[in-house]
Amino acid sequence: MEETNKSTQELAIEGQKYLEDTIESAFQILSSMNDELCNPHFWSTASPPNAHHHAPNNGDATSSDTTHQSETGGGALDEARIRHRSSVAALRSVINAIPNSRKAKAYDNDPMSTDELDAEKLEERASELRKELEDKNKYLKLLIDQLRELITDISTWQSPVAV
The missing domain is CATH 1.10.287 (Helix Hairpins)
Incomplete structure (x- = not known):
């Protein structure tokens, strides 16, 4: 053998x-x-x-x-x-x-062993996912800010006008 x-x-x-x-x-x-x-x-x-x-x-x-x-x-x-x-x-x-x-x-x-290569690929993928998460968080924050402005505008329009 x-x-x-x-x-x-x-x-x-x-x-x-x-x-x-x-x-x-x-x-x-x-x-x-x-x-x-x-x-x-x-x-x-x-x-x-x-x-x-x-x-x-x-x-x-x-x-x-x-x-x-x-x-x-x-x-x-x-x-x-x-x-x-x-x-x-x-x-x-x-x-x-x-x-x-x-x-x-x-x-x-x-x-490099297969385990080391796999670990390196996983680290690269984790880094990519972190960057993608940052980008999505920025976009989500922008949408939340826009929603706040819209709510403020709607509140202003619905408030009774003082004559």
Whole structure:
């Protein structure tokens, strides 16, 4: 896996996939453990779960292993553990690659990062909006002054004329 050529966003997408795999495998581990713990054979007081391992097996070591695996759910727990370890390792490698991705991006032709460019654009836009607001406030003040003059004129016209 070549993380150095990937952008931070690509690494984040890949990391999300590994995180989902990690969560799914952790759920499988819990589910397998639950299946094993709910197995009534483990609750039996008549014969302990490892009784088959202590009995002579005529020199066939694989028969006791297979019996134990069938008792523990056919190795589903072990498979889930292996998958979990693999996905955690892949997730760690992606997480470790993210800082290197950012450093590599800093040495590109554009010395400013995307965040800095976005911040600069936002500051420019805020400045434009402030100027526009000032202009609109001046125009609003002019309209209010004109309205006051109009009200004064109407009041003057409506007042009784002293004869």
